[in-house]
Amino acid sequence: MPGELFSILTFQGGYNTSVVLAGVIALGIGGxxxxxxSFLRKRALISDAISHATLPGIAIAxxxxxxxxxxxxxxxxLMAGAATTGALGVLCVQWIRDYTRLPEDAAIGTVxxxxxxxxxxxxxxxxxxxxxxxxxxNSFLLGSTAALTAGEAQLIGGASLVAIxxxxxxxxxxxxxxxDEGFAAAQGWRVTxxxxxxxxxxxxxxxxxxxxxxLVLIIALVIIxxxxxxxWTERLGRLVALSGTFGGLAxxxxxxxxxxxxxxxxxxxxxxxxxxxxxxxxxxxxxxxxIAWGIRRLRMRxxxxxxxxxxxxxxxxxxxxxxxxxxxxxxxxxxxxxxxxESGRTAASEMRRQDRLWQTxxxxxxxxxxxxxxxxxxxxxxxxxxxxxATLEAPSR
Amino acid sequence: MNPPRLIPFxxxxxxxxxxxxxxxxxGLTVAYDDKPAVWDLDYDAPDRGLxxxxxxxxxxxxxxIKAMLGLVPTLAGDVRVFGSTLRxxxxxxxxxxxxxxxxxxxxxxxxxxxxxxxxxxxxxxxPVRRRHREAARSYLDRVGMADFAGRQIGQLSxxxxxxxxxxxxxxxxxxxxxxxxxxxxxDAATERAIVxxxxxxxxxxxxVLCVHHDLQTVADYxxxxxILNVHAIAHGAVDDxxxxxxxxxxxxxxxAETEIRAIAGSA
Numbered sequence: 001m002p003g004e005l006f007s008i009l010t011f012q013g014g015y016n017t018s019v020v021l022a023g024v025i026a027l028g029i030g031g032x033x034x035x036x037x038s039f040l041r042k043r044a045l046i047s048d049a050i051s052h053a054t055l056p057g058i059a060i061a062x063x064x065x066x067x068x069x070x071x072x073x074x075x076x077x078l079m080a081g082a083a084t085t086g087a088l089g090v091l092c093v094q095w096i097r098d099y100t101r102l103p104e105d106a107a108i109g110t111v112x113x114x115x116x117x118x119x120x121x122x123x124x125x126x127x128x129x130x131x132x133x134x135x136x137x138n139s140f141l142l143g144s145t146a147a148l149t150a151g152e153a154q155l156i157g158g159a160s161l162v163a164i165x166x167x168x169x170x171x172x173x174x175x176x177x178x179x180d181e182g183f184a185a186a187q188g189w190r191v192t193x194x195x196x197x198x199x200x201x202x203x204x205x206x207x208x209x210x211x212x213x214x215l216v217l218i219i220a221l222v223i224i225x226x227x228x229x230x231x232w233t234e235r236l237g238r239l240v241a242l243s244g245t246f247g248g249l250a251x252x253x254x255x256x257x258x259x260x261x262x263x264x265x266x267x268x269x270x271x272x273x274x275x276x277x278x279x280x281x282x283x284x285x286x287x288x289x290x291i292a293w294g295i296r297r298l299r300m301r302x303x304x305x306x307x308x309x310x311x312x313x314x315x316x317x318x319x320x321x322x323x324x325x326x327x328x329x330x331x332x333x334x335x336x337x338x339x340x341x342e343s344g345r346t347a348a349s350e351m352r353r354q355d356r357l358w359q360t361x362x363x364x365x366x367x368x369x370x371x372x373x374x375x376x377x378x379x380x381x382x383x384x385x386x387x388x389x390a391t392l393e394a395p396s397r
Numbered sequence: 398m399n400p401p402r403l404i405p406f407x408x409x410x411x412x413x414x415x416x417x418x419x420x421x422x423x424g425l426t427v428a429y430d431d432k433p434a435v436w437d438l439d440y441d442a443p444d445r446g447l448x449x450x451x452x453x454x455x456x457x458x459x460x461x462i463k464a465m466l467g468l469v470p471t472l473a474g475d476v477r478v479f480g481s482t483l484r485x486x487x488x489x490x491x492x493x494x495x496x497x498x499x500x501x502x503x504x505x506x507x508x509x510x511x512x513x514x515x516x517x518x519x520x521x522x523x524p525v526r527r528r529h530r531e532a533a534r535s536y537l538d539r540v541g542m543a544d545f546a547g548r549q550i551g552q553l554s555x556x557x558x559x560x561x562x563x564x565x566x567x568x569x570x571x572x573x574x575x576x577x578x579x580x581x582x583x584d585a586a587t588e589r590a591i592v593x594x595x596x597x598x599x600x601x602x603x604x605v606l607c608v609h610h611d612l613q614t615v616a617d618y619x620x621x622x623x624i625l626n627v628h629a630i631a632h633g634a635v636d637d638x639x640x641x642x643x644x645x646x647x648x649x650x651x652x653a654e655t656e657i658r659a660i661a662g663s664a
Contacts, residue, residue: 040503169522176513179503186492186518186575188484225422230504234549237502343595366585 008256017152017259023153024255025248026065027209030160032247034167034201035222036240040178044223045108051206051215052112053089054082055119058140073136075152083207090113143214143267145258159208163201173234214267224274250274310351360392410439417480419604425474427464434460436627447599449609452625458608462575491571493562495578501551508533508546516570531578536564540590547646556587563643576607592618612660
């Protein structure tokens, strides 16, 4: 089985499997790139409203397909239906938010459940019809890559690439609106139109991803990659690139696994792959990651404790609390008999001097002092030029 | 006897058509739900003025600026900028929103934010190029922030963030600057930087309208004032407007008598 997984991962699992995998990767990249904008605009949940609102559209498109004499399983028709009611759902959310005093989350919850309920009613109705191809409709709920034909996968991949291209063209505009809506509007930009473009792209990704990932979980494809990427970078361009990469990676791993395990819903497998990336990011990212944050916090506590302890000792007192005692004891500044050691005497008087210099600097140059991170224990000689330090050493006039 | 014929409303306060004011407002009226925020405001900003908009909390100062820019819906009103409609004059206006109106934990550096001031010039769907980045850095330099160009904006102090906003406005090379409480919660260095920049752009021919909350410094920093409390209470040269009587009318019991007298005396 590992051998089989490897051959799928390396696009050697047969023509159909490879095309489907490529389509899923493109979809993942698209979700990651486009998701960044709703994520930064703090409207990530709107995609959940969109995806759930697509269900009635899928059902209606299926019914229309049958009425026209087909099987109702034409993917393009189903996507069009999904996009139509998805858009309707967004418009409902916008309307409720703009014309009532309800916040957007309440509007999203309401619209999402109502549309989904309607969709389920229609779906149950379809199941009583015993029409051909109705079984395939269930894959829209939880997703399936097994049911994808090569042609459908090409459609998904191609549409994803177009959506990515449009998103990249509007990168600058989306970014400005997400950061400072008022400024963008004051420049004469139609913020609502830019938002609509963003939602349109989301809608496109949801509609093309529905059959693969399923409407219940597709929100993960536009939220988890940007959320993961945010841990690693402070720049918008890199955020977009990284989020797309993570989305593509989730599509690649999840798509391969689901090709290997056709009984597993593809959506769930892809989301779990994305979740693994998220977990790694959350823990191990260098600056924003939880571990890095914890270490910084711990070091800060030890540093502050050392300063506290040494300043107390400079005045002939014991360190004021347990932590500062342990720190100065561990550093050998104090012996077990509560006596200051030779190195402790040097360190304490140096700390007293540093403290006095910093205080003088803060009184004489309050504005300049602001630009220094007030890191306890930072040696003033390390951050200020020698001549300034010398003026601080001199007694005040 | 017939009553006299009614004459067109515009003649009540005619606009100067020959030398249009940088900012001419007629009948601006804004309400939040059923609560009036700005009521029937007429105002002509003097050319090359440094104008403070003052008034008590909730007087509609920020609302006035936002309404002029079309950021909040208005009930009525007509705004002209250098004699043109807002739409035509957008590129001549730079707006500095309140610093607290944005989330500073945004993935952008100081330079990125300043470059946003160049977006109008760069144009839609075009990338920010090296020369734009260099221009952005030169504006950061003008507000004393050259060393922080690459810093993530969330890691800047409040005053430094305000100076980034100031640099972004400078990048717009505007003729009319609208500032919403730029002095709120900033350090002395930033306060000086803002005052210097305001004077520089004024000397270069621009007009600055600035919502200001610190009555003590109005007379030092500005040469004109508009006192607002939903209605326009008064406007004109700072010395003429900062009087006991007018401040009393705008602020009522919200300022102590002694305080009002001190401010009026300072002007």
